Amino acid sequence: MNNTISFFKTLDEDMLLDIGYQETPLSLSFTRDGMERFFDTSNLGEGHIKEVLLQEDSYSFDFSKDCLKYSKYITIQNHQRLFGMNGLVSEDGEVGLAVKYYSKESQQQYTKPVRKFTSDSGPIVDQLVEIEIPPSFFRKNLTIEVLLFAVSPIVKELPGSRGTIFGSLDSVRCVIEGEGGSFPILYHDDPGKPLWWVECNWEDAAIDPFHEDYVSLNINRKHPDAKDLKLNKMPEVSPMMKQVISSALFTISLKVLHEYNSEQLKIEDFDEGSIASAISYFTENVEGSVSSPELLSKGILKSVTERFEG
Structure with missing residues (x-):
C-alpha cells in the first residue's frame, strides 16, 4: 500500500464541529421476495469506523444474489466554513460530496458523486446519501464511506489537486460471514x-x-x-x-x-x-x-x- 502525504488541510473532528455536521443513523437493507429487510445498525454508535455483520440467520443475506442498499441523511449547517482561509478550499472554490465503496480483497471500488456546492450554495439540510451495491462483486468484507472532495483545484497553481479527498464523514465496514457469497x-x-x-x-x-x-x-x-x-x-x-x-x-x-x-x-x-x-x-x-x-x-x-x- 502506498502512503501519501497531503499538503492541504483535511477534514478533522474540530472542523466537523465547526461546520455543524449532523447525520441520521445509517440504513443498510436488501430486498427479498418483494420486501425490504433492514440490518440492525442501532448498536453502531458514534465514531468513524463501524462494523456490520451481513450474514446472520435472521437476515439470510446472500451476497451472490442480493443487492445491498446504503442510505442516510446528512446536514451541514455551516458549510460556508469549508471555504476561505480557514477552510478546505478557496472562497470561490467548489466542494463535492460522494459515497464510495471498496473491497481490497476483491480488488473492486466505485465512487458515486452525490452533489457539489460552493460557499454561496443554499443550506445543506437532510441531504440523502445512498448507493446500491450489486451482488457477486465482493467477498470477505467491504467498506462504504461518505467523502468530501475538491471539485475545483484547491489552488490554481496545482490543477492536479482537483479530486483531492479531504476526509470521511462516515465509514462503515460490512463483513460478509463465510466466503461462499460471491463469484471468485x-x-x-x-x-x-x-x-x-x-x-x-x-x-x-x-x-x-x-x-x-x-x-x-x-x-x-x-x-x-x-x-x-x-x-x-x-x-x-x-x-x-x-x-x-x-x-x-x-x-x-x-x-x-x-x-x-x-x-x-x-x-x-x-x-x-x-x-x-x-x-x-x-x-x-x-x-x-x-x-x-x-x-x-x-x-x-x-x-x-x-x-x-x-
Whole structure:
C-alpha cells in the first residue's frame, strides 16, 4: 500500500464541529421476495469506523444474489466554513460530496458523486446519501464511506489537486460471514496468457466452498482484448464480461455435472455455500434438462444477464 502525504488541510473532528455536521443513523437493507429487510445498525454508535455483520440467520443475506442498499441523511449547517482561509478550499472554490465503496480483497471500488456546492450554495439540510451495491462483486468484507472532495483545484497553481479527498464523514465496514457469497474472480497481469481461464481445484463439489481456493475465474488485465471487459467501469458489467462469466459458469457446471447428474443438482441438499450449491442456484431456472449442453449454455447466459440487469 502506498502512503501519501497531503499538503492541504483535511477534514478533522474540530472542523466537523465547526461546520455543524449532523447525520441520521445509517440504513443498510436488501430486498427479498418483494420486501425490504433492514440490518440492525442501532448498536453502531458514534465514531468513524463501524462494523456490520451481513450474514446472520435472521437476515439470510446472500451476497451472490442480493443487492445491498446504503442510505442516510446528512446536514451541514455551516458549510460556508469549508471555504476561505480557514477552510478546505478557496472562497470561490467548489466542494463535492460522494459515497464510495471498496473491497481490497476483491480488488473492486466505485465512487458515486452525490452533489457539489460552493460557499454561496443554499443550506445543506437532510441531504440523502445512498448507493446500491450489486451482488457477486465482493467477498470477505467491504467498506462504504461518505467523502468530501475538491471539485475545483484547491489552488490554481496545482490543477492536479482537483479530486483531492479531504476526509470521511462516515465509514462503515460490512463483513460478509463465510466466503461462499460471491463469484471468485482473480486478476492477473501477464501479456503472454489468454484473456480468461477457469481453474477447478475442488475434491468434492458438494462440500468444498465456492471460493478461489477451489474454483476461480481468472482475468488477464494485460491481454489486448481486456479493454472490452471495461473493468474500470465496475460495478457496471459490460456485455463481454457477462459473456465471460457465463462461459466460466458453463465450464464449471459441466465439471460439476460429471460428479452429480442433473436430477441430483435439483434435489440434493448440498452444503450451504458449496460449489454444487452455487451451480444448482445458477441453473435452477434453466429451461429443459441441464444435461443438454446447448440448453445449459443458453440458460446460464440468460440467468447471468438477468441478474446483472435486475
